Amino acid sequence: MAKKLKIEKGKPKSKWNILSAADNIIDRGMISGAHTEIFGNSQISIEGCMGVFEYRDTYLKLKLNKGAVIICGSGFDITYFENRLITVKGKISSVEFSV
Numbered sequence: 001m002a003k004k005l006k007i008e009k010g011k012p013k014s015k016w017n018i019l020s021a022a023d024n025i026i027d028r029g030m031i032s033g034a035h036t037e038i039f040g041n042s043q044i045s046i047e048g049c050m051g052v053f054e055y056r057d058t059y060l061k062l063k064l065n066k067g068a069v070i071i072c073g074s075g076f077d078i079t080y081f082e083n084r085l086i087t088v089k090g091k092i093s094s095v096e097f098s099v
Contacts, residue, residue, distance in 0.1 A: 034064045041092045044071060049086040067099040
């Protein structure tokens, strides 16, 4: 015998309240951490970069406010680095975050 679905009726949540709550979580996370954008496997932009730890042929290690990010691949070129925003182009094979 099939079970009957129990439909709960209550005060419906406004979709605008749900979206505004998510925006607050995102804003708080962006203040304390780095913002990262990856464009395919050829470009990465990181806002919140404090400097470059290591620059090798096969990887690039960047200092963040809390931890570091390691970008593995080849042919890296730092095309932009100003005001804690860095853009790196090259063939990216992996990205690793460490705290």
